[in-house]
Structures are given as structure tokens and as C-alpha cells.
Amino acid sequence: MAPQRKTSREKKQADPINWTKVGAIAIAVLFAVMMAASLLGTAWIGGMRAIQPGDLVVIDYTVYNEMDIPILTTQEIVASQADQFVYLSGPIEVSAGYSPNExxxxxxxxxxxxxxxxxxxxxxxxxxxxxxxxxxRDRITVPFTFESADAPLERNLTAEQIGEMGYEFDNLTVGEMIALGFADNPQITLDDVEPDIRIRFAFIKEKTEDSVIVRYGYSYAVVTINSVTAVS
Structure with a gap:
């Protein structure tokens, strides 16, 4: 006698979905996501959308002259790989678009x-x-476009003035880098260096028997965005 088949009613049916349990799990996951978002604040938003004026950014930057020589940088690798001395600073945290008064x-x-x-x-x-x-994480090349051809960032210095700055005039060559002193406005300081004087590198552009033209204007900067915190 052939074995009898079990009817569909006799088959073991799947357990019904426990919607209460599913709902509890969903609420727990949502709560965890909300907690993570609250801990991150608005920083995670800043990484997803385009940066707006006023957003807080941490950036690295390197300033170059017309000969693509790095002058000022916040990156040690740039300073270590350069053929000449590069002023090394640190990354800055600043509001995007901030304009200082000084x-x-x-x-x-x-x-x-x-x-x-x-x-x-x-x-x-x-x-x-x-x-x-x-x-x-974007990397941007920023040309310096503010300089006017009628008023270039250059200065004629006599041999005597060069000597007062501590350099041997006869030993200077075109293309050589020298350090200038600046006070609270873009005017070269030729007097004795004071504690509030800032230095700025310039390059010998032209040289005659008794004077040199030094250029202290730069061409562009390369900016790397390390992190962003959205303000809204």
C-alpha cells in the first residue's frame, strides 16, 4: 500500500511575523543612528555638501612664486623636498571666506x-x-589676482640698503632669495628689526652695479581642505 501524502494543512507552517519585535528593532536602530549623529554634530554634514561662507574649515596651504618655488607651507613634506628653505607653519582653522582687518x-x-x-x-x-x-579633501589651486601691473610688489634697493639688511651686495645674484622685514602694512622695513616685525621672502629680479630690484609678490597658493564643520 503506497504511503499517504500529508495534506498542506498537515505541513508545518512558517511562524507568523512578529511585527512588535520588528518595530522594536527598527526603533533601536533609529535611536543608534540618532545618537551617532548627535555625537558627530554637524561635521558629517560638512563633508557631504559644498562648503558655504562661514563654515569652519581646517586647511593646509602652500604659497608659490612665479617660478613654482614654494615659499610658505603648512606641509612638512613640501618643506623637506624643496631645494631651498621654505617657511613652515601649521594648518589653520578658519571660517570660509574670513577677511581680517589687518x-x-x-x-x-x-x-x-x-x-x-x-x-x-x-x-x-x-x-x-x-x-x-x-x-x-578637495585640493584647489588659487591664483593671486589682486596685484596690479601698474603697482607690482617690487622694490628697488640700493647697495647701501642691502648692506643695512645684513647682506653682501656683491655676492647677491639674480634669482637669489632674501628676507625682508614688514610692519603692520605692506611697506618694506629697512630699520633695525623689532619684535613685531614679520619676515617675508623676496627674490632678486634684476641687479645693476649699485642696486637691485627685489620682487616680494607671489603667484598662487595650493589649498587642501582637511575637514569641514557646517554652521547650519
Missing amino acids: DVIAIPDRYNSIAPYALFRTEFQEITAAPIGYRE
């Missing part, structure tokens, strides 16, 4: 071993405005 911004040496660096307000403003419209 004509000359004192950029501190990373190790506080030398005088602060003189960065002009227009340069600093273009660096802080660069992240606007970009996102975290």
Missing part, C-alpha cells in the same frame, strides 16, 4: 624658532575663500 597677517613658525611670516590680507583672504563651493 593689512599684514602674522603667520607663526611651526616651532616658534623664527619671526612670524608676513602674509598680506589679500593673500590670506583668497586662501580662506578658496574652499567655498568645494568639499572636504
